[in-house]
Amino acid sequence: MTNVIWAVVGILVFCACVCGLENGLARTPPMGWLAWQRFRCNTDCVNDPHNCISESLFMQMADIIVTQGYRDLGYDLVSLDDCWLSRERDARGRLQPDPFRFPSGIAALADYMHKRGLKFGIYEDYGNFTCAGYPGILGHLQTDAQTFGDWGVDYVKLDGCYSHPVDMDKGYPEFGYFLNKTGRPMVYSCSWPFYQIFSRMQPNYTAIINTCNLWRNFDDIQDSWESVQRIIDYYGDNQDDIVPNAGPGHWNDPDMLIIGNFGLSYEQSKSQMAMWAIFAAPLLMSVDLRTIRPEYKAILQNKAVIAIDQDPLGIQGKRIYKDKGIEIWARPITPVFQRHYSYAVAFLNRRTDGTPSEVSVTLRELGLDFTGGYSITDVFDGVHYGTVLPDKRFKVDVNPSGVVLVRCDLVKSTGFGTRSQFREPPQQNAFRNPFQNNLFSPFGQQRHF
Ligand SMILES: *[C@@H]1O[C@H](CO)[C@@H](O)[C@H](O)[C@H]1NC(C)=O
Ligand SMILES: *[C@@H]1O[C@H](CO)[C@@H](O)[C@H](O)[C@H]1NC(C)=O
Ligand SMILES: *[C@@H]1O[C@H](CO)[C@@H](O)[C@H](O)[C@H]1NC(C)=O
Numbered sequence: 001m002t003n004v005i006w007a008v009v010g011i012l013v014f015c016a017c018v019c020g021l022e023n024g025l026a027r028t029p030p031m032g033w034l035a036w037q038r039f040r041c042n043t044d045c046v047n048d049p050h051n052c053i054s055e056s057l058f059m060q061m062a063d064i065i066v067t068q069g070y071r072d073l074g075y076d077l078v079s080l081d082d083c084w085l086s087r088e089r090d091a092r093g094r095l096q097p098d099p100f101r102f103p104s105g106i107a108a109l110a111d112y113m114h115k116r117g118l119k120f121g122i123y124e125d126y127g128n129f130t131c132a133g134y135p136g137i138l139g140h141l142q143t144d145a146q147t148f149g150d151w152g153v154d155y156v157k158l159d160g161c162y163s164h165p166v167d168m169d170k171g172y173p174e175f176g177y178f179l180n181k182t183g184r185p186m187v188y189s190c191s192w193p194f195y196q197i198f199s200r201m202q203p204n205y206t207a208i209i210n211t212c213n214l215w216r217n218f219d220d221i222q223d224s225w226e227s228v229q230r231i232i233d234y235y236g237d238n239q240d241d242i243v244p245n246a247g248p249g250h251w252n253d254p255d256m257l258i259i260g261n262f263g264l265s266y267e268q269s270k271s272q273m274a275m276w277a278i279f280a281a282p283l284l285m286s287v288d289l290r291t292i293r294p295e296y297k298a299i300l301q302n303k304a305v306i307a308i309d310q311d312p313l314g315i316q317g318k319r320i321y322k323d324k325g326i327e328i329w330a331r332p333i334t335p336v337f338q339r340h341y342s343y344a345v346a347f348l349n350r351r352t353d354g355t356p357s358e359v360s361v362t363l364r365e366l367g368l369d370f371t372g373g374y375s376i377t378d379v380f381d382g383v384h385y386g387t388v389l390p391d392k393r394f395k396v397d398v399n400p401s402g403v404v405l406v407r408c409d410l411v412k413s414t415g416f417g418t419r420s421q422f423r424e425p426p427q428q429n430a431f432r433n434p435f436q437n438n439l440f441s442p443f444g445q446q447r448h449f
Contacts, residue, residue: 022249025186026187028309029310031075031310032079034256036123040083043083055109058078064290065118066116076117076118077118077121078113078119079121079122080121080123082125084106084134085135094143119154121155121187127161127162137158141178145179155189156188158188165196165201172190187213190215192211214282215253217242218234219231221255224264225264228275229350235319243316246316254281258287259296260297271401271402280316281309283300304407308331312334318330325349326359340369345366345405349398357400359395359397360394361394363392368390370410372410373390376388377406380403380405
């Protein structure tokens with residue numbers, strides 16, 4: 001009996017410490033389309049009806065997401081961002097959309113998404129105003145959560161302008177409580193750590209994981225390679241604090257994908273996609289899907305990179321090497337076998353001198369030492385390298401500001417473990433630390449340094 005009680009206590013403690021927010025949502029990083037980066041706060045539907053923030057913009061994106069195959073690849077969310085609101089609450093104190101730009105109302109827009117097998121996301125702000133100056137939720141938390149539930153919202157992005165970062169430790173959980181009380185499952189996206197870090201506070205990630213399905217740590221993305229690189233650097237430089245917080249149901253959010261817009265080259269677009277997959281990041285496209293060029297669409301629709309991003313283990317990757325503009329990042333993924341992980345490995349070239357850089361490593365130098373070897377496939381060009389053993393030298397050519405992303409799957413045919421071992425679910429703490437091996441010199445023959 002005592003044993004049983006202790007087992008129960010053990011399970012409860014385990015859940016309180018490890019599982020985080022348990023609303024059953026976002027078991028893999030959310031995927032979809034978010035308006036902000038591409039369309040910002042364009043409210044001028046008189047002069048620019050095609051691009052303004054209006055219900056027809058979201059309906060058009062939803063139609064394309066369905067008809068052009070995005071939904072079936074996992075991009076199943078269409079979300080408003082700022083500037084959908086009316087300046088005034090209604091007579092009963094509830095939020096309402098701008099009546100000219102959203103004449104059918106938000107419930108109808110949510111319904112439009114649901115009928116197409118999509119989820120509907122909304123934006124608000126834990127402050128007196130949203131960042132663009134529309135009504136915020138402060139003073140109306142319960143009413144607004146209930147309104148979102150009544151409208152059929154599936155995902156709430158809660159920003160943090162016009163509020164005090166010290167109040168967020170109380171405010172974000174409070175709104176999460178009211179969301180939960182509606183009884184409608186809603187993914188909860190928080191800006192809480194970002195505003196606290198910005199005001200030099202230390203975010204309480206234990207509380208954040210217990211409250212939010214995803215959260216922003218760093219600045220808004222802008223339409224440039226420089227902005228993408230700043231985010232990559234932030235995640236690499238702070239990885240010891242950030243990476244352990246990610247897992248099924250709770251994710252770091254490095255912000256939207258800007259692929260297909262104006263600021264990234266083709267190589268840089270692959271770099272963003274690869275790095276976001278290494279980060280186990282939400283894949284939130286913010287691009288005009290009506291006009292995106294086919295080669296950029298192909299990056300967003302690359303099944304192999306999406307599979308890495310959505311890997312069920314949900315372990316975020318880390319930067320394991322950085323020197324002379326070359327970085328190597330690795331993310332543990334399935335399949336898992338005999339206490340070893342498979343890996344996604346990104347070779348990122350930050351150099352801008354002409355001609356590709358050759359990077360030459362052995363898998364063992366990267367910490368991939370499974371004696372049966374790894375079956376290696378290039379995610380973007382589809383080249384299959386066959387089985388590569390840990391001590392065999394492996395070379396890639398990485399284009400300037402480009403990436404080579406490979407998937408290294410354990411080769412399980414060595415005949416050691418039994419079949420039942422093979423099927424056992426991974427027990428996290430039984431594995432060797434996937435990042436313990438950081439003492440190595442990854443570059444053997446160097447051509448271009
Ligand atoms: C929000 O508005 C109220 C009422 O005007 C004010 O008392 C409060 O200080 C404001 N809060 C913030 C964070 O600006
Ligand atoms: C509310 O929270 C409880 C306890 O964590 C959870 O079991 C339930 O699924 C949540 N419900 C919704 C609608 O989020
Ligand atoms: C962080 O949040 C957790 C969970 O809410 C709480 O138990 C803990 O005391 C907080 N830590 C600090 C330093 O405030």
